[in-house]
Amino acid sequence: DEQRTYFNVRSRPAHLQLRSVQGTDEGVYRCKVHFKASPSWSQRIALTIEDPPWFPGIRDATSDRRLEGDIGPYGTHVNLRLLCTASGSPPPMLQWGGIGSGLGSPVEQRT
Structure with a gap:
């Protein structure tokens, strides 16, 4: 069974892939980037899922x-x-x- 959620580092740019999004995927997601010579950077998003009635x-x-x-x-x-x-x-x-x-x-x- 193929994973529904994975981080694809082979593509440019790398990306987080969510297949067949479900209600359980709802939540806060954070991307954090670490630089050698600069401070780290991060950003959060809140994913909301609307389940059909x-x-x-x-x-x-x-x-x-x-x-x-x-x-x-x-x-x-x-x-x-x-x-x-x-x-x-x-x-x-x-x-x-x-x-x-x-x-x-x-x-x-x-x-």
Whole structure:
């Protein structure tokens, strides 16, 4: 398996190569140059990666079954736990609400 990140000293100028950039590559990178007759020089950059959003849908927490469209019927006095998960960078905002939701105003949470 070929390395995704390597420092190429054979090319001119030498360069840092990042292949197939991923969220785990996010961070601060520093280039430092040492001279024989002069002070060293360095520069930093902060690499930010935007991960594409991921949305698997709504699931029943008990059965882990994916739910779509009309669901049920569920009997009264039954506990129902619905999961809505998403990820991305920057983190998306999840919001529950809707007609007949019993929530009043929408409920939001940053993931």
